[in-house]
Amino acid sequence: MSQNIINARVxxxxxxxxxxxxxxxxxxxxxxxxxKEHSGLDECVIIQTCNxxxxxxxxxxxxxxxxxxxxxSLAGLDEEIxxxxxxxxxxxxxxxHLLKLTSGLDSMVVGEEQILGxxxxxxxxxxxxKASGQHLNTLFDKAIRIGTRxxxxxxxxxxxxxxxxxxxxLAEENIDELKFKKILLIGTGEVSTLVxxxxxxxxxxxxxxxxxxxxxxxxxxxxxxxxxxxxxxLSGFENYDVLFVATTAPYFLVTYDRITNAxxxxxxxxxxxxxxxxxxxxxxxxxxxGIKLMNLDQIAEMVEKNMNARLNKVKTVExxxxxxxxxxxxxxxxxxxxxxxxxxxxxxxxxxKKELEKALSMLDEKDEKKIKIIEELxxxxxxxxxxxxxxxxxxxxxxxEPDLLEVASKLFDYNKTEQK
Ligand SMILES: NC(=O)c1ccc[n+]([C@@H]2O[C@H](COP(=O)([O-])OP(=O)(O)OC[C@H]3O[C@@H](n4cnc5c(N)ncnc54)[C@H](OP(=O)(O)O)[C@@H]3O)[C@@H](O)[C@H]2O)c1
Numbered sequence: 001m002s003q004n005i006i007n008a009r010v011x012x013x014x015x016x017x018x019x020x021x022x023x024x025x026x027x028x029x030x031x032x033x034x035x036k037e038h039s040g041l042d043e044c045v046i047i048q049t050c051n052x053x054x055x056x057x058x059x060x061x062x063x064x065x066x067x068x069x070x071x072x073s074l075a076g077l078d079e080e081i082x083x084x085x086x087x088x089x090x091x092x093x094x095x096x097h098l099l100k101l102t103s104g105l106d107s108m109v110v111g112e113e114q115i116l117g118x119x120x121x122x123x124x125x126x127x128x129x130k131a132s133g134q135h136l137n138t139l140f141d142k143a144i145r146i147g148t149r150x151x152x153x154x155x156x157x158x159x160x161x162x163x164x165x166x167x168x169x170l171a172e173e174n175i176d177e178l179k180f181k182k183i184l185l186i187g188t189g190e191v192s193t194l195v196x197x198x199x200x201x202x203x204x205x206x207x208x209x210x211x212x213x214x215x216x217x218x219x220x221x222x223x224x225x226x227x228x229x230x231x232x233x234l235s236g237f238e239n240y241d242v243l244f245v246a247t248t249a250p251y252f253l254v255t256y257d258r259i260t261n262a263x264x265x266x267x268x269x270x271x272x273x274x275x276x277x278x279x280x281x282x283x284x285x286x287x288x289x290g291i292k293l294m295n296l297d298q299i300a301e302m303v304e305k306n307m308n309a310r311l312n313k314v315k316t317v318e319x320x321x322x323x324x325x326x327x328x329x330x331x332x333x334x335x336x337x338x339x340x341x342x343x344x345x346x347x348x349x350x351x352x353k354k355e356l357e358k359a360l361s362m363l364d365e366k367d368e369k370k371i372k373i374i375e376e377l378x379x380x381x382x383x384x385x386x387x388x389x390x391x392x393x394x395x396x397x398x399x400x401e402p403d404l405l406e407v408a409s410k411l412f413d414y415n416k417t418e419q420k
Contacts, residue, residue, distance in 0.1 A: 003058055003059070003060055003135060003335070003336055004058070004059055004060065004062055004090050004091060005056065005057070005058055005090065005091055005094050005095065005135065005136075005139060005332065006041070006055075006056065006057045006058070006059060006062050006088065006089070006090050006094060007054065007055070007056050007057075007088070007089045007090075007093075007094035007097050007098065008054070008055045008057070008067065008071075008086060008087070008088045009052060009053065009054040009055070009086070009087050009088075009097075010023045010052070010053050010054075010085045010086055010087075011051060011052040011053075011054070011087075011106075012051040012052065012108055013106075014084070014085055014087060015084075015085045017050070017051075017277050017278070018278065019081075019085060020051070020052075020053065020085075021278075022075060022077055022081070023053045023071070023075050023077070023085070024048060024053060024075060025046060025048065025053065025071070025074050025075060027074070028046050028048075028125065029129055029131075030074075031044075031046060031074050032044050032046070032126070032129060032131035034070050034073075034074060035055070035057065035067070035070055035071075036131075038066050038067075038069070038070045039057075039059075039062065039063055039066045039067035039069075039070050040059045040060075040061040040062050040063045040066065040067075041057035041058065041059045041062065041067075042058055042059060042060075042133070043057060043058035043131070043132050043133045043135055043136045044056070044057050044058075044126065044131045044132065044136070045057075045122055045123055045126040045131065045132050045136050045140065046122060046126070046131075047101075047118060047119055047122040048122075049114070049115065049118050050277060051107070051108050054101075055071075056094065056098065056136055056139070056140075057136075058133070058135040058136055062090075064088065068082045068086070091329065091332075092325065092329050095139070095143075095325050095328050095329055095332065096321065096322075096325045098139065098140075098143045099143055099146055099147065099150075099321045099324060099325055099328070100321060101115060101119060101143075101147070102115075102116055102119055102143045102144055102146065102147025102148070102150075103146070103147045103150040103151060103156065103317050103320075103321060104116070104147070104151060104156055104157060105156075105314065105317055105318065105321070108300065109162070109163065109300070109303050109304070109307065110156065110307055110310050110311060110314060111151070111156035111157045111158075111307075111310045111313075112157070112162065113151075113157055114190065116144065116147055116148065116151075119140070119143075119144060119147075120144060122140075123136070123137070123140040123141075123144070134335065134338075135332065135335055138331070138332070138335060139328075139332060142328055142331065143328070146321075146324050146328070150317055150320050150321065150324075153320070154313050154316050154317050154320065155313060156310055156313045156314070156316075156317050157310075158309070158310075161303055161306050162194045162198075162303075163191060163194065163275055163296070163299055163300060163303055164191060164192075164193070164194025164195040164196075164197065164198050164246075164275070165194065165197075165198040166299050166302050166303045166306065167195055167198075167244055167273045167275055167294075167299050168195060168198040168199055168202065168204075168244075169198075169302075170273065170294060170299065170302065171183075171242050171244075171271055171273060172202075174271055174292060175241065175242060175271055178204060178242070179203070179204060181241035181242055182207070182239060182240045182241050182242070183199065183204055183205065183206040183207065183240065183241065183242045183244070184206065184207045184208075184209065184228070184233065184239075184240040184242070184243050184244070185199070185206055185207070185208045185209070185225060185244045185246075186209055186210075186233070186243065186244070186245045186246070186247060186253060186254075186280070187210060187244075187245065187246040187247040187276075188208065188210040188215050188216055188218075188219040189246060189247070189248070191246035191275050191276075192208070192219070192223075192244070192246045193219075193223060195244045195246060195275070196208070196219070196223035196224060196225055197223065199224070199225070200223065200224040200225075205225075205226070206224075206225045206226070207225060207226045207227070207228045207233075207240070208220050208223075208225040208226065208227055208228065209227070209228050209229070209230050209233045210230065211230050212230075213227060213229055213230070216228070216230075234253065234258065235258075236262075237254070237258055237259060237261075237262035237270070238261070238262035238263075238265040238266045240270065241268065241270055241271070242270070242271045242272075242273070243270065243271070243272045243273065243281075244273050244275065245272065245273065245274045245275065245276055245280045245281055246275040246276055246280075247276055247280050248276070249276070249280050250278070252279070252280060252281060252282040253280045253281070254272060254274070254280060254281040254282065254285065255282050255285075256282045256284045256285055256288070259272075259282075259285040259288055259291060260288055263288055263289065263290055263291065266290075268290070269289075269290030269291060269292065270290065270291055270292070271291075271292045271293075271294075272285065272291065272292070272293045272294070273293075273294050273299065274293065274294070274295045274296060275296050275299060276296065277296050279295060279296075281293060281295070283295070330398040330399075331398075333397050333398050333399075333400055334394050334397050334398045336397045336402070336405065337393050337394045337396070337397035337398075337405055338394075340393065340405065340408060340409055340412070340414050341390045341393060341394060343412070343414055344386065344390060344408075344412045344414065345386065345390070347412070348382055348386055349382065352378050352379070352382050355378070356374065356375060356378050359374070360374065389408070392404070393405060393408050
């Protein structure tokens with residue numbers, strides 16, 4: 001009768017980014033129905049970021065092989081690739097992992113905020129499309145609340161720096177009088193937002209470009225900066241001293257030839273910070289005289305070094321998670337008992353109402369006050385008889401004793417073991 005919560009994941013911990021990307025599920029809504037139909041899952045939430053592709057599921061009959069087959073077919077992969085990249089956890093370990101995610105402990109940059117927003121979006125989408133249900137909705141709501149509380153109480157998110165702020169800091173450290181330099185930001189996505197926020201906060205002027213001018217304009221309205229046309233930028237890198245590049249373009253936008261041309265026209269060097277993964281800047285530009293190139297790995301390494309304050313808090317957060325996960329596990333197990341408890345209460349209450357009506361009509365009672373007293377009496381009798389066994393069933397379920405649930409199902413003639 002008990003339900004299993006499953007977490008299956010491919011993350012940066014086991015898989016380099018170029019392998020990780022292959023597991024991406026493009027049609028998430030379609031995937032939800034495929035996983036439900038073919039792998040014994042009856043609830044599903046998919047979380048995808050540039051560092052992880054994760055699926056949480058609820059199942060009584062999870063079939064790992066069929067699950068891999070389904071994912072392989074959705075992503076167009078051979079099943080063998082899963083052997084080295086896929087991790088699967090169930091129940092306690094899956095809850096523990098989700099708490100690490102919401103608290104920021106499993107992030108590449110420990111304590112970073114973005115993952116919490118990405119998880120909130122994932123459960124909202126799953127909820128709206130009915131891919132998730134009572135179990136996963138409860139699990140995610142609780143995990144998000146715990147993660148937020150842990151972050152606030154431990155300060156794990158403080159004292160650190162985002163890749164965006166680090167990139168700006170590196171530019172400041174490497175370039176004299178950055179305030180007087182021409183800065184260009186290529187991209188208008190999440191990472192560009194972090195860069196723009198940091199530039200804005202430090203009072204730098206900057207230009208922003210994206211494939212469509214409208215998108216750059218909208219971006220600049222909220223994030224600051226001056227929108228510029230993409231085509232003009234690609235043929236005119238010589239107009240800029242510093243480039244921040246954060247796009248998901250599958251090819252180099254900042255090519256060797258374009259930068260060679262730019263350098264020929266410029267008198268001074270340039271600094272290029274490529275925050276993209278896969279890279280959007282051809283690494284060979286680093287060999288051009290006067291060009292200082294930093295890529296995401298180098299920026300992330302600097303971020304890590306800056307993380308000492310956060311890393312000191314990791315142990316505290318781990319301790320809190322270890323305490324919270326047992327409470328979370330108990331409330332998830334308790335959910336297993338709820339359909340039976342609800343069913344028993346409903347059945348007994350309808351019997352009570354039926355008998356009450358019969359008795360009142362036999363008494364031919366019209367006095368509202370007396371009717372109320374008799375009704376309250378029936379409720380009190382039912383409540384005092386049923387509450388204790390139902391609470392014991394809930395407790396047994398919490399404590400992982402499904403046997404009592406089985407017995408209670410037989411006793412109360414609860415024949416809905418296939419309920420989801
Ligand atoms: N999000 C993270 O946590 C994180 C952390 C570190 C690094 N990164 C890396 O940073 C990069 C950007 O990530 P993001 O999260 O900011 O992505 P995002 O929010 O999806 O934004 C992607 C940006 O790339 C642009 N773009 C896509 N294809 C393009 C193309 N062919 N030519 C020019 N521009 C193109 C999009 O502009 P349009 O409006 O033109 O589509 C958009 O501005 C990625 O390579 C990612 O791996 C992400």
